[in-house]
Amino acid sequence: MEPDTFQTLVLAWIAVAVLLVPVQLRATAPYGRHTNTHWGPLMDNRLGWVVMEIVSPMMLLYFFLNGPNEKTAPLWFMAGLWALHYINRSLIFPMRTRTDGKQIPVVIVLSAVFFNTVNGWSNGYFLGFIAPPLKEAWFSQPHVLIGLALFLGGAALNLWADELLLRLRKPGETGYKIPSGGLFRYVSCPNHLGEIIEWAGFALIAWNVAAMGFAVWTAANLVPRALSHHRWYREHFQDYPPERRALIPYLL
Numbered sequence: 001m002e003p004d005t006f007q008t009l010v011l012a013w014i015a016v017a018v019l020l021v022p023v024q025l026r027a028t029a030p031y032g033r034h035t036n037t038h039w040g041p042l043m044d045n046r047l048g049w050v051v052m053e054i055v056s057p058m059m060l061l062y063f064f065l066n067g068p069n070e071k072t073a074p075l076w077f078m079a080g081l082w083a084l085h086y087i088n089r090s091l092i093f094p095m096r097t098r099t100d101g102k103q104i105p106v107v108i109v110l111s112a113v114f115f116n117t118v119n120g121w122s123n124g125y126f127l128g129f130i131a132p133p134l135k136e137a138w139f140s141q142p143h144v145l146i147g148l149a150l151f152l153g154g155a156a157l158n159l160w161a162d163e164l165l166l167r168l169r170k171p172g173e174t175g176y177k178i179p180s181g182g183l184f185r186y187v188s189c190p191n192h193l194g195e196i197i198e199w200a201g202f203a204l205i206a207w208n209v210a211a212m213g214f215a216v217w218t219a220a221n222l223v224p225r226a227l228s229h230h231r232w233y234r235e236h237f238q239d240y241p242p243e244r245r246a247l248i249p250y251l252l
Contacts, residue, residue, distance in 0.1 A: 067128020
């Protein structure tokens with residue numbers, strides 16, 4: 001595929017993300033606390049999570065490893081960051097969740113598989129087929145250093161918030177509680193904020209249209225999701241802190 005064709009496809013994919021934001025602001029995706037039976041057949045929540053998330057690293061690594069580009073250290077570094085995130089997201093995290101008996105609509109799993117297929121392919125294809133032969137000096141470039149700081153900071157925030165949420169439930173519990181402490185004092189979804197920051201950082205590191213596309217899609221998915229969670233908390237807990245925002249302290 002010619003680089004211009006690839007760029008056009010990814011830009012069209014980004015446009016889809018932007019166009020779907022108003023839809024996602026109006027219609028909450030029915031999984032997690034928002035699951036309902038109106039979206040067709042259901043499947044085990046933990047299995048569904050593994051299936052839909054494992055696709056992303058598989059696609060990226062397949063196209064990266066099978067592309068003709070010389071596999072220099074910077075390219076391995078970017079592929080490694082992606083793989084590390086998804087080892088946790090697709091294998092470690094779902095195995096630690098206390099969601100026994102909970103289900104997820106099959107249509108949500110399939111849509112997530114499609115989403116992760118496209119994003120894994122686009123980033124893997126760029127690294128394996130299009131990326132220039134980056135050398136070790138690349139690691140000292142400002143956009144890489146700033147992006148890595150954002151990526152690591154966002155990942156740390158995401159992992160910390162996930163850990164706190166996981167500890168809210170005791171073994172055998174399936175209900176929801178009000179999280180507190182740290183950034184939860186200010187926002188309902190610091191885990192989503194962390195993931196948005198993480199992939200914005202990756203886009204700075206990679207500095208290409210495919211990585212930018214994934215960062216845009218991450219924000220387009222998680223901003224509406226955070227707003228939905230925030231509304232849910234307010235509707236289900238009368239004592240929910242009124243000063244708490246959805247995603248960004250004091251702003252959103």
